[in-house]
Amino acid sequence: MNFDLTDEQEMIRESLSRFLRDRYDFEARGKIIRSEAGWNPEVWGQLAELGLMAVPFAEAHGGLDGGPTDIMVVMEELGRALVVEPYLPTVVLAGSILQAVGGTVAEELIPQIAGGELVMGLAYAEPRSRYDLFHVETTAEKTGDAYALAGHKSVVLAAPLAGRLIVSARTDGGTRDRDGIGLFLVDPQADGVTVKDYRTIDGFAAGDVILDKAPATLIGTQGEGLALLEMAVDRGIIACAAEMTGLAKRMTELTVDYTRQREQFGVPLSKQQVLQHTMADMFMAGEEMKSMAVRATALADADPEERAKAAAMAKVFIGKTGKFVGEAAVQLHGGMGITEEMAIGHYFMHATMLDTLFGNRDYHQRRYEMLTGLRKDAA
Amino acid sequence: MNFDLTDEQEMIRESLSRFLRDRYDFEARGKIIRSEAGWNPEVWGQLAELGLMAVPFAEAHGGLDGGPTDIMVVMEELGRALVVEPYLPTVVLAGSILQAVGGTVAEELIPQIAGGELVMGLAYAEPRSRYDLFHVETTAEKTGDAYALAGHKSVVLAAPLAGRLIVSARTDGGTRDRDGIGLFLVDPQADGVTVKDYRTIDGFAAGDVILDKAPATLIGTQGEGLALLEMAVDRGIIACAAEMTGLAKRMTELTVDYTRQREQFGVPLSKQQVLQHTMADMFMAGEEMKSMAVRATALADADPEERAKAAAMAKVFIGKTGKFVGEAAVQLHGGMGITEEMAIGHYFMHATMLDTLFGNRDYHQRRYEMLTGLRKDAA
C-alpha cells in the first residue's frame, strides 16, 4: 500500500494552489458569481495553461495521461478556493464519457477540452427522476443516422456556458427501465434546444434544458448508455469527495482563525472548551473525509460494482460530515457566519449543495445497502 | 388543561419517597439483589401498608380508585430509588388485565394483590416472538371447561415470585395471527409448569416458563386476548416512561453532585464547560421525558389507537433519551461509573433494560409509523 503522491502530482497541487491564492481570492470569486456570465473565461484559460483541463486525457488527445489521483489533487484544491469554473461537468463528467467512448467524437472534442476551448455539460437529471439515473422520460427518435430528442433535463451544471451537452435519452423501454437509454451529443445553440439558465444558490452557472426535436448524435452504443452514465456520475461523486475535503479543511482553518481572533466577555472564543471540542470534531471529520476520498479515488477504475460501492459510501460519508462541518463552522462564526460578507457562509452553501448533487445521503445509503446485499427489497 | 397533582397524589408521592429514602437506600437494595430470593417480602408488605398495591383498583376490590396519574407518581418514585420489587408485573400488568376482565377472577385476586398477599406475572413473550404480542406459538387445548397449555414463555418478570401467572396462548389460528389468542390464569406451582428462574442483569427476579399440558383457566373471551394484552403492555410502557423519568432525574442529580466533588488537575470536574453542557443536555432530556410520561399517562385510558400511539411515542422517546442520559452519566463518573460499587452504574443498567423491555426504540418507532399511517407497508 502506498498513499504517496508522485512528484508530478505534488507539482500540480503546488502550482494550482499558488495560482488560486494569487488570482482567486474571496473578492475575485465574489465578482465572478455576481457577474452576468457567471464564470471568468480568462481564469479558465489560465487554468488550461496550467494543464488542468488536460489532466485525465490520453496524450494522443493532447492530455497528460493522468488518473483519478490527479483529479483528486485538483478537486481538493478547487474546493479549498471554492472555484465555480465548470471543471467538474467539463473534465470529470463529460470528459470521462468521451474518454470511455473513444473514436472520432473523442478525437474531435477532447483536444478542445484539454486546450481550454470547450466547456461541456452532462444532462442526466429530469424533473421527476430524483436521483435515479435510469429514470429517463426524454425520448430519442431515430431518423436515418440522426436522432431527435424531446424532453426536459433538470439542473444541468454549466449548461449556459457549454459548447456541447451530453444528454441521456431513451430509444426504448419504459420510464424506469435500465435498458434502452442512450447518450447523445447536443449543441445547445441548435434549433429545438432551450436553456433556461440560472445560477445555483452556491454560485454555479446551470440551467434546465428543454429539448423539442433537438438534433443529436449518438455516442457509444444505442440502448447501453446507462453503464457509461453511472461510470461518469460515480467519477463525479469521487471528485466531489475530494472537493468536499478541500472545503472541510478550509472551513476548519477559517473557524480556528476566527475563534482565536474573536473575543467575547474578554476572552477569545477559542478558549471555550465546548467550541474547542467542536473544532476537534471538525478536524476529525476532515481527516476521515480525506480517507474516504482517497479510498474512492483508488477504486475509481475498479470494476463497476466495486466502484459503485466505493462512490456510494463516500457520498454518504461526505454528505453527513460535510453537513456537520458546515453547520458547525457557521455556528462558531455566529451572526457573521450567515452573511454573504464572509467566506465561511459560501463554503457552507457549497458543502450543502454537494450533498444534494448526484443524490443525497439517504439515497446513497440505500444504494450502498442494495449493492452490498444488506437490503434485498427494491423499496 | 391542568397538570397539577391532587392532594392525595402529592401525599402518595411524599410518603413513598420518605419510605424509600429511609428503607431502600443503595446498600439495602444491594442486599436484596444479591439475595437468593431476589426480593424483600417485608418491604413488599410495607409498601402494601402504604396503600401502593391498592392504588389503581376499585374500592369494591379493596382498592383506592386511583388512575394512571397515581401509577405515574408511584413509578417515578420507584424509579428514583431503583426498586426491584415486582410492582410493574403485579399491579400494572396483571392488575390492568384483571380489572378490565372483572367478574369472579377479579373479585378473587385483586383483593389479594391490594393486600400485598399476591405477586403476579404476565407471560407474553416467546423465544421467537421478539416484541410482537401477536406472535404466539404457545397452544391452549380445551377439555371440558379446563384448558391445557403447551409452550415456552420468555423472560417473565417476577415469575419465580408469583402466586399466579397470566399467560397468552393460542386456541386458534397461525403463529402470527391477531385472532385466536386467549389469556389464561396459571398456577406456577401446578404440574406441567416449570419456571427456569434467573435474575435480570439489572437485578430483577424473572424466569422463562415452560408449559407442558399445564392446567389453566381462561380469563376474558376466548380468542380475543390480544386487545387486553395490548392494553396491559401499553399501560406497562406508560408506567415505564414514568419510571425512566425517575431514573433520569436521579442520574442527573448524582452526576451533578459527583462532578462538583471530584477534582481533576486541581479543578472540580463540574467547571469543565463540555461536561456542563452534557449535564444541561441530561437535564433537558429528563424534563422532556417527564413531558412524554405525563402525556402518555393522560392518554392511558383513551381509545386503543390513541393509547397505542401515545405509548409507542413515549417508548421511542424514553429509549433514546434514557440511553443518552445513562451513557452520559457513566461517562462523567469516569471509571467509577462502570463499577458495581456506585449507584450510577445500576441506574444505567436498568435504564438500558427499560429500552429492551416491551420493545426497543426501533420497534416502537416502526409501530408509531404504522399507527399514524406514515408507513403503509408491513415490512
Added chain:
Amino acid sequence: MDLKFSDREEAFRQEVKAFLDEAWPAEKRGSKTEFTRDNYLDWHRKLHARGWIAPAWPEEYGGTGWTPTQRYIFDKECAAADAFPILPFNISMVGPVIYTFGSDEQKERFLPPTLSGDIWWCQGYSEPGAGSDLASLRTRAVRDGDDYIVNGSKTWTTLAQYADWIFCLVRTDPNAGKKQQGISFLLIDMKSPGITVRPIITLGGDHEVNEVFFENVRVPADNLVGQENQGWTYAKFLLTHERSNIAGVHQSWRALDRLKQIAADKDLYGDAPSLMEDADFVRRIAETEIDLTALEFTELRALAREESGGGMGPESSLLKIRGTEIQQRISHMFLDAAGTYGLPFQRELGHKEAPPSNSQVGPDFAVETAARYFNMRKTTIYGGTNEIQRNIIAKMILGL
C-alpha cells in the same frame, strides 16, 4: 391532571378560528402571502382592530387578559392558518419596557401607535464585534442641553429598513465600573438626521438584517426611558419578559404537515415512488414528530407553571434550544425533499448583491428551500447562542 381543553377553552378556540377565517382566509394561506411591510401591517392592524394584538399585556394597556393556555391556543390556530407570526419588537420588547419603566407622557405618546402599528419599531442592541456579549456596547450618548448626541453603530437590526423608530441601548457613562453600568435605554426616530442604514445580505440573498450608523444624531432627552445609566436593568427585563412561543412549536407542526403533503404529492414523482414510500424519509418525519411532541408538552407544562404563578425562568433556555434544533431539522428535510431542485437560485430579491435570476424551474415549494435552510441557521445564534443557553442551564438550574 387533565390535558383536555376545558369547554371554555374549546369555545375560545372556535372564536379564534372564526376570526382567522375572515381576517386570514384560505386564499392567503400556504405561503401564498409574501412578507412585505404592507402585508405585515395589514395583518397587524386586523389583530389590533380585534383587540388581540398584545395578548400578554396588562389589560389597562391593551392586553386581552387571556390565560397562558388561551395564548397557546391562539398561537396554535394562527400558525395552523399560516398567519404571519407577530414580530416581537413592538409587542414583546419595547411595549412592555415602556409600560413598565416609561413616564406617563411616554406611555401616552408611544403605546397607542406601538399597538396600532403606526410606529414600526426595531431593536438597537447588538453592536459589531460584540456577539452575545451585549453589555460590551460602545455606542455613546452625550448629554447636550435637552438632547443627547448619539454616535456609534448597531448591527443585526432586523427589518430596520421598514422601521420608524429604534429602541437603543447606549452608553451614557463610559467611566462606570462594570460594563453593565452606565448604559441607558433611548428611543430614537429613524428619520433623525445622521442615521444611515446599511443592508446585511444573508446566505441565500435575503435582506432581513442591517447595520445602523449614528453620526451626531440629536435625540431629545425626553426619549430616555426610566433613569439614566439604568438601561441594563430594562434590557434584562426585556430579554426575559416574553417567552410565549419561543420554541416555535406551532410553526414546526404546520411545516411538518406541509412537508408530508409534498412528500406524498404524486404529481411530483410520476412513475417513481414518492418520498412517503421511502422508509428513511418516513423515519425522519416520525422522529421529528415524536421529538416535537416532547417539546410541545414541555412547553405546555412550563405554561402551566407560569399560569399558577411559578414563572418560566431559565427553563425557557430548554424551549429555545430544542425548538431551534427542530426548526433546523425540518428546514433540512424540506431541502432534501426538493432534491436537485433545491439548487437553482431563482428568487427576485431586488438588491445588487443578489446573483442574476433568469428562469423559473422546478416545483414551487422548492424555490425557497435552500435559502430557508441557510436562513434557519440564525435561530441557534441569535438571541443568545444555543451554547450560551446551555451555559445558562448549567449555571442557573444545575448550579454548576
Added chain:
Amino acid sequence: MDLKFSDREEAFRQEVKAFLDEAWPAEKRGSKTEFTRDNYLDWHRKLHARGWIAPAWPEEYGGTGWTPTQRYIFDKECAAADAFPILPFNISMVGPVIYTFGSDEQKERFLPPTLSGDIWWCQGYSEPGAGSDLASLRTRAVRDGDDYIVNGSKTWTTLAQYADWIFCLVRTDPNAGKKQQGISFLLIDMKSPGITVRPIITLGGDHEVNEVFFENVRVPADNLVGQENQGWTYAKFLLTHERSNIAGVHQSWRALDRLKQIAADKDLYGDAPSLMEDADFVRRIAETEIDLTALEFTELRALAREESGGGMGPESSLLKIRGTEIQQRISHMFLDAAGTYGLPFQRELGHKEAPPSNSQVGPDFAVETAARYFNMRKTTIYGGTNEIQRNIIAKMILGL
C-alpha cells in the same frame, strides 16, 4: 497512490493465515475459547515460539522487523480468526520501557520472560481519586539501604489477579516542584509481602480490574528503571509508544460480520421476519460499515505516515475516539439483536458479588450482550477519556 497490497504483502498474509489455521484453528474461533489465564498464555506462547509475539520491538530484542503494513495485516488476520488480542502490558508497555531505559542487567533479566509470558505484567499507574490526572499520584517509595519501601495504592489494575509482576509509578521525591517531577518507575514482584489485591467488579459482574494495596512493601533498588525521579519521562514515552490497532478496527469488522450472521439466522426468528429484513437495523449496520471504513483508511494513512517516518503523534487521539465510539455502537446493536434475551443474567462468574445465576435460556450469543455493552463503556474512559482526547486535538493539532 496505490492501495492494493503488494505481492510480498499478499504472501505475508498467506503465511499468517497458515500459522493461524494451525495455532488457532476453527474449533477455537467464534468466541468458543474462554478468556482464562491458561488459555491466554497458551496463545501468547505459540506466538512467542513463532517469533511473532512482539512485532514492533527492535529486532535485537526480539521484534520481527515488519513494516507497519505487515503489522496491520497480521492484526487483521488475527482478528478475523477471533484470536485473543495480545494484552498491552508486556509487549506494548513495560517491554519497550525496559529495552529503552533499563540497564543491561534489567534487559537480560526481564526481557526474555516478558516475551515468553513467564512473567505476566500488570500496570500500576492510576490511583484512586486521580482519574485521568495521572501525575497527581501519591504512592510513596522511600529509600532504605538497598531497598525502597513502598506504601500506597493503585487502581483500575487490569488482570492484577493473574499478574506476576507490576510496573509502578511511585513518588520518590514528594518535595519536587511540579507534580510531574519526583516520580520513579519501579518493577515490583507481586509476591512481595505487603501487597494485597482487591477485585473491582464492573457492571454486568466482570472481574477484570482491581485495586492493589502496598503496605511497607520492600523492593530492591535494582528494580528501579532509569534514573530516580525521572519516571514521568518513561511514563509519557510508554503512553505514546505503541498505537498499533488503537482503534480496534479489525475487531469491529469481525464483530459486524458476526452480527450480520446472527441477524440473518432464520432459526432465531421462525415465522417472524429476521432482523436483516428490518430496514432500520440494516441502516444501522450500513452506517457503521461506512463509518468504520472511514476509520480504517484513516488508520492506514496514519500507518503510512509512520512508515515514512512521519510518526503518528496526536492523530492517534482521532483513532481512539472514533474507534471506541464505533465499538460502543456495535455492542449496542448486539444488545438490540438479543432483544428480550438481553435481560437474563446467566453468567458463571464465581465471585460473591455476582447475583445467583440458575438457568440457561435464550440463544447462546445473547448471554454476553448486555454485559459486553456495559463493559464497553470503559473504552471511552480508560487511557484518557474521549473528552481528554478532544482536548489534545484542540491543543496539539489545532493550537487552540
